[in-house]
Amino acid sequence: MALVILVALGVALWTELGDEPGTSPHTDVPSARDRRDADTPEALAAPRAAAALQPCPAPGDGAGPAALRGIVLECVGDGSQVDIARAVAGRPVVLNLWAYWCGPCADELPAMAEYQRRVGSEVLVLTVHQDENESAALLRLAELGVHLPTVQDGRRRIAAALGVPNVMPATVVLRADGSVAEILPRSFATADDIAAAVDPKIGVP
Numbered sequence: 001m002a003l004v005i006l007v008a009l010g011v012a013l014w015t016e017l018g019d020e021p022g023t024s025p026h027t028d029v030p031s032a033r034d035r036r037d038a039d040t041p042e043a044l045a046a047p048r049a050a051a052a053l054q055p056c057p058a059p060g061d062g063a064g065p066a067a068l069r070g071i072v073l074e075c076v077g078d079g080s081q082v083d084i085a086r087a088v089a090g091r092p093v094v095l096n097l098w099a100y101w102c103g104p105c106a107d108e109l110p111a112m113a114e115y116q117r118r119v120g121s122e123v124l125v126l127t128v129h130q131d132e133n134e135s136a137a138l139l140r141l142a143e144l145g146v147h148l149p150t151v152q153d154g155r156r157r158i159a160a161a162l163g164v165p166n167v168m169p170a171t172v173v174l175r176a177d178g179s180v181a182e183i184l185p186r187s188f189a190t191a192d193d194i195a196a197a198v199d200p201k202i203g204v205p
Helices: 002-017 041-051 103-122 134-144 157-162 191-202
Strands: 072-075 081-083 093-098 124-129 150-152 170-174 180-184
Touching: 041 134, 093 103, 093 157, 103 124, 103 134, 103 191, 134 150, 157 170, 170 191, 180 191
Parallel strands: 093 124, 124 150
Antiparallel strands: 072 081, 072 150, 093 170, 170 180
């Protein structure tokens, strides 16, 4: 009985620590929910102000990729709802899948921001936070000075719909017609690296 109690206490403590920034909770198992109960609009207000994220994209032209239709996620920057298929419709898109506890993701995000700055409106870079701790995502983005539009996907629905390997970071390149040009389950060090991998796939000069 004592052993059972000790094991239960250990599991509870490990689960609690798993919600703290800098740890790697359940990296191989998607969450059953998109965000924590603690991440209320009131709790997220200050982190949102600090992160100052760009608005999530308005609907583009058409219905968007069939695989993403029906997926509606929260915009991390302001809490609005984003119909993902419609948001990426009619434009080349780079989806960057990451989590706040992922070291290579933190190294890559500034490069993604620089790539977006360079290509301007020719390509949309949308980051997808794949952990239920939304507050930690905002704090990480504020720390990095990255203001890219971001959606909260604690259940990893986008990755599942597109067949992305269970690694982070991962990048999905979508053509303007909604087809998948490339799935890149790797990290990038610079904007030049991203451009070399992405631009030929979607016709960016």
